[in-house]
Amino acid sequence: MTTRKYKEMVEARTRETLQKWSEQSAVEEKDIYRFLHNLKGTSGTVGLDAVEAFSGNALLYFSDDNPRGWTEAEWGDYLYPLLELFGEPEITGAVPPQIPGIALSHGNIHQQYEILIIDDDVELVAFLRESLERKSYYVSIALSAGRGLKLFYETKPDLILLDILLPDRSGIDVLNQIIGKAKKERIPIIIISGEHSKDVQKYAYSLGVMDYVQKPVDIDLFLVLIKNRFELKKEWQESIIVDELTGAFNRKYFNQTMKQLLSDFRRTGRTFSLALLDLDHFKLVNDTYGHLVGDEVLQTFSELVKQSIRTEDTFCRYGGEEFALFMPNTPAEQALLVMERIQQSFAANAFQAKRESFQVTFSCGVTEVTEVEQNADRLVEEADQALYASKYNGRNQTKLYSKELMIQRETPLNVIIVDDDPLIRRIVTGNFSSWQPGNNTRIKVASYADGALFLESDWYAPEEKYIILLDGVMPEIDGLEVLEKIRSSYPEVNILVIMLTGRNNQRDIIHALQMGADDYVIKPFHLPELLIRIERLAHRFLF
Structure with missing residues (x-):
């Protein structure tokens, strides 16, 4: 199915919804909000940029928790102009997602440097992640020391950005705990902090940090610094042949x-x-x-x-x-x-x-x-x-090894999409139905239209692993509530969660990460980028 076909499906669904509402005496405001929320995410994903922009602006006039009824005369002023946007020329310069003919790498992820940010300033973290990922770095986020230590030991990042002031313990405590291992693994650590004390900076340097960047950050200088440090890291790697931790060759x-x-x-x-x-x-x-x-x-x-x-x-x-x-x-x-x-x-x-x-x-x-x-x-x-x-x-x-050797992975990997937007579910499940992430891992794909259906289903098997794509705004049970139930009822070691959200409220992102979300993606997203992110998370499980 081509991108054009998906655009036609979005248009058909929009016209069908508005026709249905025109036959009703009133439509609840929260239903209008959810319609625009889903339309914004889906239209942006399939390349309908004008529809995405219009939906985002219209969202500002509606609330997701208001039961007020809107008549056609009221909502029509906001929504009927949508119909004129389908078929309009798309914004130049935008890169439409390649749907669904995306070739996943079947176990060979394109080489990217991975950066771990340990900082609870979520606005800054979100800005840094966006800026770094534009430069083709992969970014993991930890809003607390505890989460940062967990990701450090599990993911072996290529570089760490560490704040001094963290909500659960000092960044200096984190530095003391990881600096030895980071040196052995040749992982540069850069302090990025609003703490400007000369004594603190001297102490951090004495422990072995590579750089100390003061907030506010000049992003242009910062990106050049990161590039410089990775070039230096590459020279390190090329100059050695022995793994320092184990003494084996590298x-x-x-x-x-x-x-x-x-x-x-x-x-x-x-x-x-x-x-x-x-x-x-x-x-x-x-x-x-x-x-x-x-x-x-x-x-x-x-x-x-x-x-x-x-x-x-x-x-x-x-x-x-x-x-x-x-x-x-x-x-x-x-x-x-x-x-x-x-x-x-x-x-x-x-x-x-x-x-x-x-x-x-x-x-x-x-x-x-x-x-x-x-x-x-x-x-x-x-x-x-x-x-x-x-x-x-x-x-x-x-x-x-022999040609007759039949391999079946012991722990199948489940990719589950929980989203009330049927087109998003169809796009994601369609692209993962034939995915092979390497080593003949068996992939199982499932989708659910809302959080209640997902939680009530028999979705979990203790011996299997899961990557769950979870929409933040859904009817009946909010995505954050679903995340809370997942983290409180099932072992975290077997489940990775990516929150899909169209919300601009950074507090929602903070809440999701604090509750145990492993990553978040802002709608609209480009599908190739989402698929690469999911594949990288899968390798955290499988390799």
């Missing part, structure tokens, strides 16, 4: 080794095997015992593997709790035996925390270079499929 060296081994294979025919290793239930270790204990587990694991392999083998930290091992002159069957031996040794290791002992295991997938398959990306994909076969079959084991 992703850069992984790529170099892969290139060298493939070149050697093509020249001499010498085979090699690639193993991908992933610690089982590692997030549970962090959640139960803390991230310092999690770091200890990673370091112990890395040291054990390095002691168990040959000099010619290459052990790399591939990302997070995932590692890779190159074994030259080693066929896959022999590599399997090596990995099983390492698994037995690591599973026997006892860790101590909170006056108790616990064990950690890892799963592994192995593939071997062949005459047929000499592509680096394909070799990684094969090892990855074998790895997830190990996960699916019970963990703490190694699987060899």
